[in-house]
Amino acid sequence: MGRFDDDTRVEARPDTTFAGEVVDGWDIAGNANGGYLLAVAARAMATAVERPDPVTISAHYLAPGRPGPVVIDPQVVKVGKRFTTASATMTGSDGRPVLAALGTFGSLEADDGGATLVDAAPPDLPPTEQCRPRSGGTLPPGGFMQRVELRIHPDDVGFSFGAPTGTMRIRGWFRFVDDEPVDTTGLLLVVDAFPPTVFNSGLAIGWVPTVELTAHVRARPAPGWLRCAFTTRFVTGGFLEEDGEVWDATDRLVAQSRQLALVPRPPTPGN
Amino acid sequence: MGRFDDDTRVEARPDTTFAGEVVDGWDIAGNANGGYLLAVAARAMATAVERPDPVTISAHYLAPGRPGPVVIDPQVVKVGKRFTTASATMTGSDGRPVLAALGTFGSLEADDGGATLVDAAPPDLPPTEQCRPRSGGTLPPGGFMQRVELRIHPDDVGFSFGAPTGTMRIRGWFRFVDDEPVDTTGLLLVVDAFPPTVFNSGLAIGWVPTVELTAHVRARPAPGWLRCAFTTRFVTGGFLEEDGEVWDATDRLVAQSRQLALVPRPPTPGN
Numbered sequence: 001m002g003r004f005d006d007d008t009r010v011e012a013r014p015d016t017t018f019a020g021e022v023v024d025g026w027d028i029a030g031n032a033n034g035g036y037l038l039a040v041a042a043r044a045m046a047t048a049v050e051r052p053d054p055v056t057i058s059a060h061y062l063a064p065g066r067p068g069p070v071v072i073d074p075q076v077v078k079v080g081k082r083f084t085t086a087s088a089t090m091t092g093s094d095g096r097p098v099l100a101a102l103g104t105f106g107s108l109e110a111d112d113g114g115a116t117l118v119d120a121a122p123p124d125l126p127p128t129e130q131c132r133p134r135s136g137g138t139l140p141p142g143g144f145m146q147r148v149e150l151r152i153h154p155d156d157v158g159f160s161f162g163a164p165t166g167t168m169r170i171r172g173w174f175r176f177v178d179d180e181p182v183d184t185t186g187l188l189l190v191v192d193a194f195p196p197t198v199f200n201s202g203l204a205i206g207w208v209p210t211v212e213l214t215a216h217v218r219a220r221p222a223p224g225w226l227r228c229a230f231t232t233r234f235v236t237g238g239f240l241e242e243d244g245e246v247w248d249a250t251d252r253l254v255a256q257s258r259q260l261a262l263v264p265r266p267p268t269p270g271n
Numbered sequence: 272m273g274r275f276d277d278d279t280r281v282e283a284r285p286d287t288t289f290a291g292e293v294v295d296g297w298d299i300a301g302n303a304n305g306g307y308l309l310a311v312a313a314r315a316m317a318t319a320v321e322r323p324d325p326v327t328i329s330a331h332y333l334a335p336g337r338p339g340p341v342v343i344d345p346q347v348v349k350v351g352k353r354f355t356t357a358s359a360t361m362t363g364s365d366g367r368p369v370l371a372a373l374g375t376f377g378s379l380e381a382d383d384g385g386a387t388l389v390d391a392a393p394p395d396l397p398p399t400e401q402c403r404p405r406s407g408g409t410l411p412p413g414g415f416m417q418r419v420e421l422r423i424h425p426d427d428v429g430f431s432f433g434a435p436t437g438t439m440r441i442r443g444w445f446r447f448v449d450d451e452p453v454d455t456t457g458l459l460l461v462v463d464a465f466p467p468t469v470f471n472s473g474l475a476i477g478w479v480p481t482v483e484l485t486a487h488v489r490a491r492p493a494p495g496w497l498r499c500a501f502t503t504r505f506v507t508g509g510f511l512e513e514d515g516e517v518w519d520a521t522d523r524l525v526a527q528s529r530q531l532a533l534v535p536r537p538p539t540p541g542n
């Protein structure tokens with residue numbers, strides 16, 4: 001299929017756990033992207049429950065993901081007519097948990113013929129060639145940005161050259177660099193692929209550790225670039241939320257996300 | 272403390288599970304309110320992890336909650352410096368799972384002194400006495416509405432007398448009928464206490480089964496009425512999301528929520 005598909009592969013082991021690998025190259029400054037980690041876990045869970053689509057899935061992040069082998073242990077909680085719910089923990093080779101997940105899986109076939117009401121529109125983005133590749137002084141070299149192609153709305157890109165916009169919003173186009181089709185597991189990566197919206201706030205830029213990420217996968221994406229929009233409205237008490245939307249080339253919402261993260265703090269001398 | 276506190280009590284058992292009870296009277300037409308069920312589970316989880324506040328918690332709903340004894344089995348996944356993450360299943364007396372939960376618990380003490388940025392305001396509500404109690408033809412008698420006091424914005428109350436507003440939004444005031452203070456566990460009930468926003472869409476009114484509910488508890492609420500706002504933007508493919516915000520009497524956001532639910536369908540003759 002493609003690089004993402006290869007690098008999220010898991011293998012069933014005789015004891016009902018799955019062997020996977022956090023492949024080097026999906027990291028930002030050494031820490032694997034959280035959406036990538038969740039995608040690896042979700043593939044093991046989807047295989048265990050025998051349903052293809054993570055309709056709703058939450059991950060709680062417990063430790064940074066480092067390259068190397070991981071074990072995922074899906075536990076089926078309930079098998080229903082339309083959905084199966086499972087929990088899982090991903091454990092690194094040091095025996096420490098990297099993330100815990102809880103998801104309900106189903107099959108998002110073509111439209112069910114029921115009511116459609118949408119009080120929203122895809123983000124209004126200039127064509128990809130007028131948007132900005134993710135780059136600049138705040139971007140660590142290598143890793144994740146060699147795997148995905150982000151084209152950020154010119155109005156939202158200020159953070160990357162030291163001129164945060166003051167609006168905690170980042171909109172842009174997404175595709176894999178090899179143009180691999182994005183399936184519903186891939187959407188779990190997409191919702192965590194953009195720079196943190198808080199980078200446009202004027203607060204210090206630094207690591208924004210995700211505590212928890214929930215994604216609702218609403219449909220299987222059509223081929224082509226995805227349009228994404230991320231916003232933050234509340235930076236309070238040391239926490240912030242980041243809400244995401246992903247739309248496909250047919251103007252259909254394919255995923256919604258919300259994460260709770262810790263507000264970045266500037267490095268403290270001596271720490 | 273009060274009725275809610277009494278009715279969410281759990282008791283540790285020797286085998287690390289907890290005994291609880293789905294108390295009669297927290298139901299809508301026989302099914303216990305989903306937020307109430309999550310609150311019972313969260314109390315067991317908070318006790319097990321020895322941290323008071325469910326900073327972020329997700330529940331996946333597996334079967335309707337009926338009155339009677341339940342067992343909750345918190346499993347600690349990781350103990351960290353600030354947070355502890357645990358999963359849990361709530362099982363009914365018939366041995367079937369009612370819900371699965373995954374939560375990260377901490378202690379939301381007074382403000383951490385960090386940055387505060389808020390790009391939002393509490394919902395603009397007329398005084399409680401100018402809002403409408405939850406009542407009317409679509410409301411089953413008894414149960415949940417005897418326990419909580421909802422005062423709905425006059426502009427959002429159309430659904431209750433057969434005149435849906437066409438805007439999938441419901442705003443209103445919340446308190447317990449005995450004016451019991453709402454703690455961070457109580458907020459898990461508040462985020463699921465209002466009528467479904469989709470009732471104002473013009474689609475059939477019926478049961479709106481929650482697949483999954485995630486709540487971020489951002490602060491401990493001050494005493495007094497809470498102001499709440501719920502909105503839905505996407506009814507697609509048989510699913511809808513409902514986003515919630517809860518603000519306290521000091522104009523502080525205390526909780527955010529999002530749930531994924533199934534679109535109600537009108538009763539089919541012969542079904």
